[in-house]
Amino acid sequence: MGLLDKQFEDSNIVITTLDDLLNWSRLSSVWQLHFGLACCAIEMMAASASHYDFDRFGVIPRPSPRQADIIIISGTVTLKMGIRIKRLFEQMANPKYIISMGSCSNCGGPYWQHGYSVLKGIDRVIPVDVYVPGCPPRPEALLEGLLKLREKIRNESLAKKKL
Amino acid sequence: MKTEEIFQNLKDKFGDSVIELNTSMIEPYILVNPLEVDKISLYLRDNELLQFNNLMVLSGVDDANGKKNADDIIEGGTLSVYYHLESTILNHIVVLKVSTPRENPEVASVEPIWKSSDWHEREAYDMFGIIFLNHPDLRRILMPYDWEGGYPLRKDYKSPEFYQGMKVNY
Amino acid sequence: MAVKTEEMVLNMGPHHPSTHGVLRLELNIEGELIMKVTPHIGYLHRCFEKHAEAMTYPQVVPYTDRMDYLAAMGNEFGYAVAVEKLLGIEVPERVNYIRVIMAELQRIASHLVAIGTYAVDIGAFTPLLFCFRDREMILSLFEMTCGARMLYNYIWVGGVSHDLHPDFIRKTQEFIPYFRPKIKELNDLLTGNQIFIERTANVGILPAETAINYGISGPSLRGSGLKWDIRKNDPYANYNKFDFDIPVGKGLMGTLGDSWDRYYVRVLEMEESCKIIEQALASIPEGDVTSAIPKRVKPPVGQLYSRIENPRGELGYFIISNGTTSPFRVKVKGPSFVNLEVLNELCKGHLIADVIAILGSIDIVLGEVDR
Numbered sequence: 001m002g003l004l005d006k007q008f009e010d011s012n013i014v015i016t017t018l019d020d021l022l023n024w025s026r027l028s029s030v031w032q033l034h035f036g037l038a039c040c041a042i043e044m045m046a047a048s049a050s051h052y053d054f055d056r057f058g059v060i061p062r063p064s065p066r067q068a069d070i071i072i073i074s075g076t077v078t079l080k081m082g083i084r085i086k087r088l089f090e091q092m093a094n095p096k097y098i099i100s101m102g103s104c105s106n107c108g109g110p111y112w113q114h115g116y117s118v119l120k121g122i123d124r125v126i127p128v129d130v131y132v133p134g135c136p137p138r139p140e141a142l143l144e145g146l147l148k149l150r151e152k153i154r155n156e157s158l159a160k161k162k163l
Numbered sequence: 164m165k166t167e168e169i170f171q172n173l174k175d176k177f178g179d180s181v182i183e184l185n186t187s188m189i190e191p192y193i194l195v196n197p198l199e200v201d202k203i204s205l206y207l208r209d210n211e212l213l214q215f216n217n218l219m220v221l222s223g224v225d226d227a228n229g230k231k232n233a234d235d236i237i238e239g240g241t242l243s244v245y246y247h248l249e250s251t252i253l254n255h256i257v258v259l260k261v262s263t264p265r266e267n268p269e270v271a272s273v274e275p276i277w278k279s280s281d282w283h284e285r286e287a288y289d290m291f292g293i294i295f296l297n298h299p300d301l302r303r304i305l306m307p308y309d310w311e312g313g314y315p316l317r318k319d320y321k322s323p324e325f326y327q328g329m330k331v332n333y
Numbered sequence: 334m335a336v337k338t339e340e341m342v343l344n345m346g347p348h349h350p351s352t353h354g355v356l357r358l359e360l361n362i363e364g365e366l367i368m369k370v371t372p373h374i375g376y377l378h379r380c381f382e383k384h385a386e387a388m389t390y391p392q393v394v395p396y397t398d399r400m401d402y403l404a405a406m407g408n409e410f411g412y413a414v415a416v417e418k419l420l421g422i423e424v425p426e427r428v429n430y431i432r433v434i435m436a437e438l439q440r441i442a443s444h445l446v447a448i449g450t451y452a453v454d455i456g457a458f459t460p461l462l463f464c465f466r467d468r469e470m471i472l473s474l475f476e477m478t479c480g481a482r483m484l485y486n487y488i489w490v491g492g493v494s495h496d497l498h499p500d501f502i503r504k505t506q507e508f509i510p511y512f513r514p515k516i517k518e519l520n521d522l523l524t525g526n527q528i529f530i531e532r533t534a535n536v537g538i539l540p541a542e543t544a545i546n547y548g549i550s551g552p553s554l555r556g557s558g559l560k561w562d563i564r565k566n567d568p569y570a571n572y573n574k575f576d577f578d579i580p581v582g583k584g585l586m587g588t589l590g591d592s593w594d595r596y597y598v599r600v601l602e603m604e605e606s607c608k609i610i611e612q613a614l615a616s617i618p619e620g621d622v623t624s625a626i627p628k629r630v631k632p633p634v635g636q637l638y639s640r641i642e643n644p645r646g647e648l649g650y651f652i653i654s655n656g657t658t659s660p661f662r663v664k665v666k667g668p669s670f671v672n673l674e675v676l677n678e679l680c681k682g683h684l685i686a687d688v689i690a691i692l693g694s695i696d697i698v699l700g701e702v703d704r
Contacts, residue, residue: 034350038377038700039402039484041354042446049465063350079326080307081355081376084347110396112333114387115380116315116322117306120333136483189419189635216545220638222651222664245651247638251545251561258638279548282674290382305375305703316382 019157026069026095027153029058030146033068033088037075040102040136044074047139057146065091070149072142073128076104076111077119089126097153099145100128103135110135164255166191169213177203185260192245192258200246200261201271201297207248207257208276215248215257218277223287227318229265237319242268242291263293272298290316338363343685347376351454351689354699358676358688365684370677377703385663390416390630391490393663398484400665401701403446406439406475407643409488414569415639415650416490419632427620428492429571434505434613435475435488437606441512442471443644444599451596451693452523455532460523467515470508477501491626502614509607516603524600533596534587537679537691541590547678548671551646552602553695556582556595563642575612577605592694599696631658645669645696667701 036044048054048061062068065088077085089098100122103109108120122128129152132145170184170193180199185192195203207215222245229240246259261270272295273280284295285304292314295301303310312323322331345358355376361369381400385393397412398405410432417424449464472482477498479487487494523529539549541557554561562579564572580601582594632654640649646668653662672695679691 035348037355039399042402042483046465046469049469050462051466051469076377076379078376078378079329079331080378081347082329083327084376088348108333110399111379111384114383116312116320116331116383117378117380119329124329138482187635189633190637192636218548219640219647220649220651220664220666222662224653224662224664245636247649247651251559254566277548278546279671279674282670303375305378307375315380 019159022158023154023156027150030070030097030149031062031068032059033065033071033092034061034063035071035073035088037073037077037081038104040074040104043136043139044072044101044142047142052139052143054143054146057143057150059146065089066093068092069095070097070099072099072101073105073122074101076109077122077125078117079119080117082119082122082125085122086125097129097149098122098126099130099132099142099149101132101134101142101145102137103133106131106133164212164253166193166257169193169255169257172210172212173203173206176206190258192260194260194262197244197261197263197270198296199271200259201273201276203259204246204248204273204276214250214252217249217251218273218279218283219247219249219256221246221273221280221283221287223291223293223316225291225317226262231319235319235321237265237317240265242293244270244287244293246273268293269296270294271296274298290314292317340368345688351693353450353692353697356697356699356702358692360685360688362685367680367683367685367688370680370688372673372676374673374699374702377699379700379704381665381704382663385660387659389658390632390660393660394489395484395486398486399700400667400704401643401645401648401669401698402484403698404439404443404644405484406435406488407443407641407648409485410436410570411639411641411643411648411650413488413490414641415637415652416630416632418639419635419637419652419654420490420627420630422491422625422627424492424625425620425622426571426618428622428625430613430617431493431497431622432488433570433572433575434610434617435478437609437613438471438474438505440606440644441603442468444603447599447644447696448519448523448596451696452529454689454693455529457523457526457529460519463515463519463522467512470511474501474505474508477504489626490630492622492624494623496622502617505610506614509611513604513607516600519600524597530586530593532686533592533690533694535591536587536683536687537592537694538588539590539675539679543675543678544590547675549646549675550671551643551668552598553595553646553672555580556598556694557590558582558584563640563647567640569639569641575609577609580605592690595694595696629658631656640666643668645698645701646672665704667704669697669699669701670704673697673702 100106105122111118130145130149134141173181180196182194207213224243226241229237232238241262243262249256287293289303289305340363343360347355347357357373359371384396397408445464445468449461452460476482479485539557541559544554544557560579560581580598586593634656636653638651640647649666651664655661680688
């Protein structure tokens with residue numbers, strides 16, 4: 001109703017491509033895995049609270065990796081934790097996406113030089129889709145990262161692209 | 164009570180185990196024998212004039228007073244442990260220090276006396292390699308349990324290349 | 334006829350919604366009864382002490398922020414006080430007032446997060462959103478002063494990095510009367526709520542003697558009835574000029590020293606912090622805040638232990654200096670590291686759901702446990 005009401009002369013038909021329909025439904029409801037490591041996790045919680053509100057983009061936290069579409073790796077990843085994150089990533093079902101939030105999971109952050117137990121960037125273990133810089137990034141920066149991810153999902157296709 | 168009076172009290176009771184009182188380092192401390200520190204601690208906790216019922220912090224230190232050999236590894240010298248004790252009843256503070264040789268660092272554990280030293284001693288073992296005798300469960304606490312790379316906070320520590328397939332250095 | 338039971342090991346792994354970060358708990362249970370709890374930590378070990386040995390004294394301040402990231406002003410404050418004692422310098426009076434105001438605002442913000450996440454663990458979602466809404470107001474005050482919401486690099490050795498914004502005092506004086514009714518709203522919503530009391534009263538009772546032997550400090554110690562606060566017992570900055578009270582647990586809803594007492598001490602402390610901020614704003618003097626910051630920090634040879642009252646307990650810095658511009662050794666006594674050891678004692682004989690209630694009432698931050 002509303003936008004589409006009485007716009008067509010024929011009986012109500014909407015024409016689109018299967019790609020567009022699938023991508024639109026996927027990007028409107030990315031469910032995230034409830035996962036926070038360190039200081040960036042608090043900014044992620046502030047982004048989900050009422051001031052900046054993640055829920056209007058369709059993002060709700062789920063406790064189990066098998067029900068989630070996206071992990072936001074927020075905080076420093078240590079060597080001890082890297083092994084466990086790999087296992088969580090393998091448990092998620094396709095299509096799955098990773099947002100790396102903050103300097104520590106992008107490249108090791110302030111601990112790059114003398115951190116003997118810090119993994120210098122989560123992309124040494126799992127493939128990352130969007131990097132959000134900052135230490136910690138503001139909630140608005142995280143929302144921008146999420147919008148970039150939605151752009152990326154919108155451009156996906158079921159057919160293989162010819163190079 | 165001031166540190167000098169506490170030092171006198173301990174010296175009268177324990178004699179040679181209490182080695183010296185050092186007041187030249189901003190905060191005065193009492194140097195004691197590493198293998199007798201549990202008996203001294205029990206006396207410090209239970210005596211009515213002293214009543215030190217709270218262990219604030221226990222820190223391991225690498226004194227780095229040996230010589231570096233050809234491979235850049237320090238030989239000789241000591242590793243030390245500092246104990247900061249406090250009495251919430253009588254309101255005074257005392258600092259104890261023990262020093263052990265680097266090649267064979269052994270200190271008596273004070274875990275039966277103050278339960279808060281349990282994890283502090285595990286951390287000193289994990290970071291420096293100091294063995295605490297009679298500790299109920301001495302194993303690594305902050306590094307992974309199967310870490311083979313050595314003791315990280317020593318001054319001559321070098322990181323291993325890989326750990327379980329992940330590159331450690333930048 | 335007794336039911337035959339067998340002991341089982343259950344793993345509450347590092348990835349878990351209610352463990353406040355990456356903490357692994359290994360529970361030995363018989364049915365639902367807990368026999369033993371073993372915490373495994375180290376999943377967030379970020380080598381603070383190694384970095385402190387490689388940087389100069391002023392360069393260590395941003396690293397101290399990131400240890401207890403919910404109370405960053407307190408961490409910087411403790412480090413600055415310790416190094417100033419080593420150097421033997423006095424800061425201007427205005428700097429002391431600014432530091433106290435920031436530390437007390439940070440105490441309110443930290444307790445709001447602690448209470449909000451504790452309520453979510455128990456099962457009530459609304460207090461979390463209320464607490465985060467009020468915390469946003471405090472974060473905008475911090476942003477006005479130093480540009481950052483959560484990790485500030487503001488309190489430097491010898492002073493603070495910027496003077497207060499011209500609007501800061503007026504806006505903070507508007508914040509306090511806005512916030513006081515919110516504490517009353519929180520009490521109506523959560524503190525007197527029958528379900529909350531059923532889940533937290535008489536759960537995890539900590540006697541005062543055990544607490545001192547385990548080295549507990551902060552609201553967890555005051556919840557057991559002992560009136561011990563570094564701001565009164567061993568004052569630093571100019572806390573002895575302000576008039577405030579130390580709330581202790583009294584066993585109002587259950588036994589003395591249970592989880593409800595520890596929670597209620599935090600609510601009362603927020604009110605006391607409001608009093609301190611009002612007194613400080615009324616009498617803050619003029620002055621130059623950067624005049625005492627030394628060009629080069631090179632303390633004499635020696636060692637020192639100094640401590641402050643952080644929202645989670647007694648934060649202590651043990652610094653050994655060898656006469657150069659970098660510290661020789663910095664050991665941090667994190668209150669959450671020491672408070673977490675007592676979890677095994679508190680959980681014996683309780684059920685699995687109570688472990689979450691007890692863990693939330695001790696209020697740990699994993700950044701400080703692992704450093």
